[in-house]
Amino acid sequence: MRILFVFSDYLLDWYGGFSSVLFDFISELRRRCDVRCVFLAYKHRNVSFPPGIVDAVFSPECVFEAFSTDARILECAASVRAGCDEFVRTFMPDIIHCNDRQSFLPFRFDRHVLYSSRMIFQDSVLSSVITDIDFYEEKLERCAVGNCDVLCVSSPAAANLAERLSGGQCVPVVVPPGISYGKSALYRTGCESECLYVGQKEFYGGSSSGRKKINSVKKNSGSGRTVHVGFFCGNGGSGLAERFVSAVRRLGGDFKRQYKPEYFLYAVYGTSEKTHPLLYDFPHFDDVTVIQNDFSEDAYGHSDIAVISSACSPLDAAGLFAMRTGCLVLILSGGELPLYAKPGWNCILVTDDAGALSETVRDAVQNFEKYRFVRENAVRTALFWSVERSASAQHFVYRQLYLDRVSFLNSAYRAEERMLLEKYRRSDDAEKAICAQRELFLCSGIVDFLLKQRKYRKILLLTGACSPEKVQFPSQVESFSVLNESDYGFVVRPECLPFDDGEFDAVVSAGSWETVIEPCGALVEMQRVGRKTVVILYNSGCPHSWQTFRMDDEKDFSVLSGTGWEMVSAPPDISCIAGDLYRPVVFEEKSSVSCFHNAEFQSETQ
Numbered sequence: 001m002r003i004l005f006v007f008s009d010y011l012l013d014w015y016g017g018f019s020s021v022l023f024d025f026i027s028e029l030r031r032r033c034d035v036r037c038v039f040l041a042y043k044h045r046n047v048s049f050p051p052g053i054v055d056a057v058f059s060p061e062c063v064f065e066a067f068s069t070d071a072r073i074l075e076c077a078a079s080v081r082a083g084c085d086e087f088v089r090t091f092m093p094d095i096i097h098c099n100d101r102q103s104f105l106p107f108r109f110d111r112h113v114l115y116s117s118r119m120i121f122q123d124s125v126l127s128s129v130i131t132d133i134d135f136y137e138e139k140l141e142r143c144a145v146g147n148c149d150v151l152c153v154s155s156p157a158a159a160n161l162a163e164r165l166s167g168g169q170c171v172p173v174v175v176p177p178g179i180s181y182g183k184s185a186l187y188r189t190g191c192e193s194e195c196l197y198v199g200q201k202e203f204y205g206g207s208s209s210g211r212k213k214i215n216s217v218k219k220n221s222g223s224g225r226t227v228h229v230g231f232f233c234g235n236g237g238s239g240l241a242e243r244f245v246s247a248v249r250r251l252g253g254d255f256k257r258q259y260k261p262e263y264f265l266y267a268v269y270g271t272s273e274k275t276h277p278l279l280y281d282f283p284h285f286d287d288v289t290v291i292q293n294d295f296s297e298d299a300y301g302h303s304d305i306a307v308i309s310s311a312c313s314p315l316d317a318a319g320l321f322a323m324r325t326g327c328l329v330l331i332l333s334g335g336e337l338p339l340y341a342k343p344g345w346n347c348i349l350v351t352d353d354a355g356a357l358s359e360t361v362r363d364a365v366q367n368f369e370k371y372r373f374v375r376e377n378a379v380r381t382a383l384f385w386s387v388e389r390s391a392s393a394q395h396f397v398y399r400q401l402y403l404d405r406v407s408f409l410n411s412a413y414r415a416e417e418r419m420l421l422e423k424y425r426r427s428d429d430a431e432k433a434i435c436a437q438r439e440l441f442l443c444s445g446i447v448d449f450l451l452k453q454r455k456y457r458k459i460l461l462l463t464g465a466c467s468p469e470k471v472q473f474p475s476q477v478e479s480f481s482v483l484n485e486s487d488y489g490f491v492v493r494p495e496c497l498p499f500d501d502g503e504f505d506a507v508v509s510a511g512s513w514e515t516v517i518e519p520c521g522a523l524v525e526m527q528r529v530g531r532k533t534v535v536i537l538y539n540s541g542c543p544h545s546w547q548t549f550r551m552d553d554e555k556d557f558s559v560l561s562g563t564g565w566e567m568v569s570a571p572p573d574i575s576c577i578a579g580d581l582y583r584p585v586v587f588e589e590k591s592s593v594s595c596f597h598n599a600e601f602q603s604e605t606q
Helices: 009-015 022-030 069-083 085-091 099-106 132-147 156-165 208-213 238-259 277-281 295-302 317-325 354-366 366-384 387-402 407-414 415-425 429-452 519-529 554-559 572-580 590-605
Strands: 002-008 032-038 056-058 096-100 113-118 150-152 173-174 195-197 217-218 226-231 260-266 285-292 305-309 329-332 349-350 459-463 476-481 506-508 530-539 565-569 582-589
Touching: 002 085, 002 099, 002 565, 009 099, 022 032, 022 226, 022 387, 032 099, 069 085, 069 132, 096 099, 096 387, 096 565, 099 132, 113 387, 132 156, 150 156, 150 387, 156 173, 156 407, 156 415, 195 476, 217 476, 226 238, 226 354, 226 387, 238 260, 238 317, 260 295, 260 530, 295 305, 317 366, 329 354, 329 366, 329 415, 349 354, 349 519, 354 387, 366 407, 387 407, 407 519, 429 459, 429 572, 506 519, 519 530, 519 554, 519 582, 572 582
Parallel strands: 002 032, 002 096, 032 056, 096 113, 113 150, 150 173, 226 260, 226 305, 260 285, 305 329, 329 349, 459 476, 459 506, 506 530
Antiparallel strands: 195 217, 530 582, 565 582
16 A cells, blocks of 8 residues: 655644654554655744655645635645645555644545544634634634544544534544653663563563563662652643642642652643743742653653643643653543543542642652552553554554445444443453353354364454453464454454455354444445355343344344345254354355255264
8 A cells, every 4th residue: 555644834833843653653654554754844844854754845835815814725735735746646645644634635635535633632622712713723623524534533532522523424433542662661761779570471562572672661769769740731731730830839848848759840832931920939849841742751751750631642642651651640630531541550540620639649759659550550551552553553444445445444433333342341340251251162162163064264253352362263263352452453343344355264253243333234244254154143141231232033134144145044063052142143155055054964963
């Protein structure tokens, strides 16, 4: 695939520079497909980039005398598109990836345009009062989310906001954020007095090189040392900064003299100290720093406790940066938590008021050593949410757009899917464990039957609560859970399977059918990737707490089936394996039906 990746200088106005996440993401995409990167310089024409990132830079050369804002926007878009036309025609991209709203309009009428909504949380789209300029920014965002071929966002919260902004006319696909290994806690400078041990077996994600390098994570903080508390405001964070200042004032001078904590405020680019007048009258605040580029690594590296807002950054990765350096991360409530945040496991959730924040900071400073477990898990989380994982998920979306399978993508990842996964995450762990054991038993029996009786060479297993390890099945079997994350970087749904036509001899669904959102599309997808047989074992007992629907009549399946397939009676072996709790439904490709009955007869005679 040939990907034209386009981004503009819009982020410079917010952060004074570009995040390393963006450059790492582009580099990782280049390992998976042919990528050409174009930078649109609307205002800042003298921008330097790391080598090997940007292939071409284009700026508008406006000649039309425009007075209205709409006319100037359209003139700039037309000028930029004309300027890069030769580059586009020479490269002939299969997909154009517009990474921000300012880069979308020039490619509005091109084919296969993917749009990543990066700034939807950062500006006046969230505000009840907007200026004239904000109004046009919102118009651009609304145009982009409603007219692109595929919309990608970095969190469910951003997906919900995009749907509201477009009036329900878009289907956002959540592509998880990711960061590179970078300067992790292993390379923190300073005292060697403390070590956070993160064993290699815990690294269930991230790059293989990362797994080889890391055996322990060092942290520049130990018993009896000064604890540095950093507050990261985010965009327009003057209100948050004032709450933090108020919280520190509540701690008082006696606490500071006894425990000697140091307090630092990190304000985003474009926010000066003058925005926070309370700081001038507060002697306990040690420093105020204006930083750029998604908050620098040094700012997180200098902090032992990082207080951040639950509002998402442009790449939803602010908390990951803090976790990567081994900080104790305190997340203020008030918004939807990032997917990677698990309060009590890798971070601490704090009520968004000065009183609760002061008490939490007090406890964190006094009992810093007791939070070692949380900090170790935070490092593991940051390593798992890697840029490789993010690029893998993005590549999956590219492939669906390249194959003109956008309708399947939209069917699989609409709002109902996000609600289903959230309901599953909140379900009782005991119920999940019981269902996982049942599914594993069913899969083992069906796989054994298909390999020995049918002599199949390649089988796909789709489970629900069960996340089977590949070592539990023969090498001919590929398994995925439609409720838990896969190697692709997110949950693979039965309505949009990432496989070629006829890639498997058989597809077995055990625990996954109860989770489908669109039954007809899911069954047709299973029949698309399975050349000969599709076996569905669906729950006939008490519904699961996350179950989407029930089918009490097996004849309903025949209505959903695609052409060229026939529903046949399940052989005794499969019926015996299914037992009383599950009902087996078997589909055969019509040219394979006679073969199936021969295998069934041989099974009965044996």
